[in-house]
Amino acid sequence: xxxxLSSTQxxxxxxxxxxxxxxxxxxxxxxxxxxxxxxxFTAQGNAVAVRIEPGDDVRELLPSLDRLALVEINFPTFGxxxxxxxxxxxxxxxxxxxxxxxxxxxxxxxxxLRRCGFDAFAPEAPLDPDDVAAALDRxxxxxxxxxxxxxxxxNLRHGKGEELRDE
Amino acid sequence: MSENTMMLITGNDLLTGAVIWWTxxxxxxxxxxxxxxxxxxxxxxxxxxAARKVNVPYLVESTMQDGxxxxxxxxxxxxxxxxxxxxxxxxxxxxxxxxxxxxx
Amino acid sequence: MYLYDQYDQxxxxxxxxxxxxxxxxxxxxxxxxxQFKPLRLMNGLYLxxxxxxxxxxVPYGTLKSTQMHALADxxxxxxxxxxxxxxxxxxxxxxxxxxxxxDILADLAKVEMHAIQTSGNCIRNISSDHFxxxxxxEVADPRPYAELLRQWSSFHPEFSYLPRKFKICVIASDRDRxxxxxxxxxxxxxxxxxxxxxxxxxxxxxxxxxxxxxxLIRDFVPLDQLITYAEACLRVYNRYGRRDNxxxxxxxxxxxxxxxxxxxxxxxxxxxxxxxxxxxPPFAELKRIRTFFEDPAFAQSSAAEIDRSDPDFALxxxxxxxxxxxxxxxxxxxSLKPVGGIPGDASAEQMHLMADLAKDYSFxxxxxxxxxxxxxxxVAKSDLHALWTALEDAGLGSPNLDxxxxxxxxxxxxxxxxxxxRSIPVAQKISERFAATGKTAALGELKLKIxxxxxxxxxxxxxxxGILGVDRKGVENYQLLLGGSEAEDTALAKITGxxxxxxxxxxxxxxxxxxxxxxxxxxxxxxxxxxxxxMAPFKEALYG
Ligand code: SF4
Numbered sequence: 001x002x003x004x005l006s007s008t009q010x011x012x013x014x015x016x017x018x019x020x021x022x023x024x025x026x027x028x029x030x031x032x033x034x035x036x037x038x039x040x041f042t043a044q045g046n047a048v049a050v051r052i053e054p055g056d057d058v059r060e061l062l063p064s065l066d067r068l069a070l071v072e073i074n075f076p077t078f079g080x081x082x083x084x085x086x087x088x089x090x091x092x093x094x095x096x097x098x099x100x101x102x103x104x105x106x107x108x109x110x111x112x113l114r115r116c117g118f119d120a121f122a123p124e125a126p127l128d129p130d131d132v133a134a135a136l137d138r139x140x141x142x143x144x145x146x147x148x149x150x151x152x153x154x155n156l157r158h159g160k161g162e163e164l165r166d167e
Numbered sequence: 168m169s170e171n172t173m174m175l176i177t178g179n180d181l182l183t184g185a186v187i188w189w190t191x192x193x194x195x196x197x198x199x200x201x202x203x204x205x206x207x208x209x210x211x212x213x214x215x216x217a218a219r220k221v222n223v224p225y226l227v228e229s230t231m232q233d234g235x236x237x238x239x240x241x242x243x244x245x246x247x248x249x250x251x252x253x254x255x256x257x258x259x260x261x262x263x264x265x266x267x268x269x270x271x
Numbered sequence: 272m273y274l275y276d277q278y279d280q281x282x283x284x285x286x287x288x289x290x291x292x293x294x295x296x297x298x299x300x301x302x303x304x305x306q307f308k309p310l311r312l313m314n315g316l317y318l319x320x321x322x323x324x325x326x327x328x329v330p331y332g333t334l335k336s337t338q339m340h341a342l343a344d345x346x347x348x349x350x351x352x353x354x355x356x357x358x359x360x361x362x363x364x365x366x367x368x369x370x371x372x373x374d375i376l377a378d379l380a381k382v383e384m385h386a387i388q389t390s391g392n393c394i395r396n397i398s399s400d401h402f403x404x405x406x407x408x409e410v411a412d413p414r415p416y417a418e419l420l421r422q423w424s425s426f427h428p429e430f431s432y433l434p435r436k437f438k439i440c441v442i443a444s445d446r447d448r449x450x451x452x453x454x455x456x457x458x459x460x461x462x463x464x465x466x467x468x469x470x471x472x473x474x475x476x477x478x479x480x481x482x483x484x485x486x487l488i489r490d491f492v493p494l495d496q497l498i499t500y501a502e503a504c505l506r507v508y509n510r511y512g513r514r515d516n517x518x519x520x521x522x523x524x525x526x527x528x529x530x531x532x533x534x535x536x537x538x539x540x541x542x543x544x545x546x547x548x549x550x551x552p553p554f555a556e557l558k559r560i561r562t563f564f565e566d567p568a569f570a571q572s573s574a575a576e577i578d579r580s581d582p583d584f585a586l587x588x589x590x591x592x593x594x595x596x597x598x599x600x601x602x603x604x605x606s607l608k609p610v611g612g613i614p615g616d617a618s619a620e621q622m623h624l625m626a627d628l629a630k631d632y633s634f635x636x637x638x639x640x641x642x643x644x645x646x647x648x649x650v651a652k653s654d655l656h657a658l659w660t661a662l663e664d665a666g667l668g669s670p671n672l673d674x675x676x677x678x679x680x681x682x683x684x685x686x687x688x689x690x691x692x693r694s695i696p697v698a699q700k701i702s703e704r705f706a707a708t709g710k711t712a713a714l715g716e717l718k719l720k721i722x723x724x725x726x727x728x729x730x731x732x733x734x735x736x737g738i739l740g741v742d743r744k745g746v747e748n749y750q751l752l753l754g755g756s757e758a759e760d761t762a763l764a765k766i767t768g769x770x771x772x773x774x775x776x777x778x779x780x781x782x783x784x785x786x787x788x789x790x791x792x793x794x795x796x797x798x799x800x801x802x803x804x805x806m807a808p809f810k811e812a813l814y815g
Contacts, residue, residue, distance in 0.1 A: 181369065
C-alpha cells in the first residue's frame with residue numbers, strides 16, 4: 001500500500017475527506033479556511049490559506065510561511081508544470097503546512113506531485129483510489145532527491161542512508 | 168465546392184494505429200471504400216472517437232477521380248497509400264507504381 | 272560501456288509495467304487521447320502519418336552488439352523489418368501497434384534499453400560526441416557525465432511538464448561533433464588552469480522556427496556541482512519559460528528575451544540556493560560510472576601501417592575513419608547513406624551485421640552519429656581491410672562521410688504528420704546527381720541537411736547547404752540555405768531567396784556547388800569559400 005494511505009488512519013486524519021474527491025496524506029485536521037490570492041494574502045495580515053496560480057511567484061510567500069496553514073497550487077491544465085517548482089520551493093524553504101494540488105490533477109501525475117511535496121489533492125474529476133495506490137507504488141526507487149524523504153538510488157549505491165535526507 | 172468534392176473522415180485505428188477511412192457504416196484501411204460524409208462528417212467523427220472506433224479523426228476534403236476519392240492535399244494522399252520512398256510498403260503493393268504517380 | 276545494476280533495471284521494469292497499464296487504460300477508455308498523449312510521448316510513442324511510431328533511446332549514442340541485435344529483432348518482430356536512425360542518435364520504428372508497445376518496451380528492458388523521455392515536454396535523451404572515448408582530441412570521455420545526467424533527468428518529478436522539450440548534449444573536446452551549441456543545454460567538459468575537470472554551460476541554443484546559438488553562461492562548473500547547476504538552469508526555465516505560445520516556449524526564447532546576462536543571474540541565484548539543498552549526487556557515483564567507460568583491452572601497438580594498395584579501400588579509409596587516441600587503432604564510420612538510399616534507414620539484416628562486426632572488430636561497441644551513420648569506435652588498423660570487405664559485401668561501404676552524399680534528412684512528408692514536404696526523395700535525387708556527375712570527391716567536405724518543415728529535425732539551419740521543405744498552396748516547395756555549421760564554428764545558414772520545386776532544388780544545389788568549385792582557393796571547404804565570398808555570387812548563379 002502506498003505511503004499515506006495506511007489503513008490505520010481514520011478517514012478524518014488520513015485521506016480526507018474534504019469532499020468526496022479529495023485525497024489527503026496528512027494526519028492533522030484539514031484547513032477549512034478559503035484560500036485567497038497571493039495579492040490578497042500579502043495585503044491582509046490574517047489569512048492562513050493561499051492559492052497559487054501558475055504565474056505567481058511563490059517566493060513572495062516565504063517571509064510569511066509561519067502563518068500559513070494551507071497552500072493550494074492550481075493546475076488549470078495538467079501540462080502546465082510550474083506548480084511542481086512552486087511546491088518544491090515552498091518545501092525547500094521549510095514550509096510544513098498542507099500543500100494541496102487543485103484543478104486538472106490526474107492520476108498519472110500524482111507520484112511526481114507527491115515527490116515535489118504535495119500532501120493533499122483536490123482534483124476536478126474524481127480519481128480511482130486503486131489507480132492512485134498503484135501509481136504511488138509503481139516505482140521502487142527514485143533517481144534524484146526531491147521534496148519527499150525518498151533516498152535516491154545514488155545514495156543507496158554508496159551505502160548512504162536516510163540520515164542524508166534528514167532536514 | 169464542385170459536385171465532385173467530397174468530405175472524407177480519416178483517423179487511426181486505436182489498437183493498430185492503421186490509417187482508416189469512414190465507409191458509411193464502419194472503417195476501412197482502403198481509401199477507395201471511403202464515402203462522402205458530407206455535413207454529418209464532424210458529428211460522425213466525434214461519435215466514433217468517443218466510442219474508440221477511431222483515434223484522432225479529422226476531415227479530408229477530396230475529389231472523386233476515376234471512381235476513387237483523391238484527397239486534395241498531398242499529405243493525405245501520402246497517408247492514404249504509404250511512404251512514397253518505399254513502394255514495397257504502400258497499401259497496394261501491386262499497383263504501387265500507379266499509386267505513387269497519383270500521390271505526387 | 273555502462274551496465275545496469277539492480278536499481279536501474281528495477282526502474283526500467285517499473286516503467287514497462289506503468290506504460291502497459293497506461294496503454295490498457297487508454298484502450299479501456301479511462302484515459303482520453305488528450306490525457307494519454309503526453310504519457311505515450313514520454314515513452315517515445317507518437318501517432319504519425321501512417322501508424323504509431325516508437326522512438327527508442329540510445330543514451331549518448333552508445334550501443335553494445337547485443338543491443339543492436341535486439342533493435343534488429345524488434346524491427347523484424349513488431350515492425351516492417353527496418354528502423355531509422357535519427358539526428359538525436361536514437362532509432363525510430365514507423366509501423367508500431369499500440370497493443371504491442373508494452374511488449375516492445377519489455378524486450379528493450381531485457382537488453383537495458385528503453386524509450387523513456389524520447390519525446391514529450393521533458394528532458395530528452397542526452398546526446399554526445401559519437402567518437403567519445405576514442406577521439407584523440409578530447410580531455411576526457413564525456414559519457415560518464417551524460418550518464419549521470421541521464422539518471423538525474425529520468426523520471427524527474429519537477430521537470431516532466433516543462434514548457435517544451437529539453438535537449439542536453441555533453442562533449443569533451445574543442446572539436447564539436449555533436450552540434451553542442453544548438454541544444455537547450457550544451458555542456459563542454461573542460462580542464463581549467465589548475466588541471467581540474469569542470470563543465471562549461473552553454474544554454475539556450477536550438478534549431479526549429481527560431482534558430483539560436485547557445486551563449487556561454489558559465490565557463491566552469493566544478494564536477495561535484497554539475498547536477499545542481501543543471502537543476503538551477505531547469506528550474507528557472509520551468510518557472511519562467513513561456514507557456515502561452517508553443518513556438519516561443521523553448522528555453523532559447525527565454526534566454527533571448529531575458530538576455531543571457533539576466534538569465535545567468537537568475538540561474539546563479541537559484542544555484543546558490545540549491546547548493547544547500549543536497550541535490551548533488553555523491554561524487555562516488557560519478558567515480559562508479561566512470562569505471563564503466565574505461566578503455567577496453569587495446570593491443571599494444573598493432574601494425575600502424577595500412578596497406579593502401581586497393582584504391583577503393585584507400586578511399587574509404589581516407590573518408591570514413593577518424594583518428595583514435597591509441598596508436599594502431601581508428602574509429603570507422605559505417606555510412607547509412609548509399610547513393611539513392613534513405614538516409615539513416617537500416618534493415619534488420621544490416622543491424623545484425625553491424626552488431627556482428629562490432630563484436631568481431633570493435634570491442635562489442637557501436638555508436639549512432641547524429642548524422643545518421645554508425646561508428647565502430649575501436650577498430651585495429653590491421654582489421655580495417657577485413658571490416659571494409661564485409662561492409663562492401665553488404666552495401667554498407669559507401670566512402671562518403673561528410674561529403675555531399677552524406678545527407679542528413681528527416682523523415683519528412685513520407686512519414687511525419689507535421690511535414691510540409693518530403694525530404695527523403697530530395698536527398699535521394701541529390702546523392703544520385705552528384706554520384707552521376709562524379710563531383711562528390713572534388714567537393715570534399717560539404718554538409719547538406721534537409722528538413723521537411725520548420726521544426727528542423729534535419730538540422731537545415733546548420734548545413735553548409737540546408738534545404739527546408741515548405742508548403743506552397745498545397746505543393747511541395749524547397750528553400751535553399753547556405754553557410755550554416757554545427758561544428759565548433761557554429762553558424763546559422765541564410766536563405767538564398769525564393770524556393771524551388773523538387774527538381775529545381777536539385778539543380779540549385781548543383782549550381783551552388785559549382786560556384787564553390789570555380790571560386791575556391793587552396794584548401795578551402797565549401798563553407799570557407801562561402802564565408803569569404805558571401806552570398807552574392809551564389810544568388811547570381813541561382814537567380815541571375
Ligand atoms: S523537420 Fe518537420 S517534417 Fe521533418 S521530421 Fe521534424 S517535424 Fe517532421
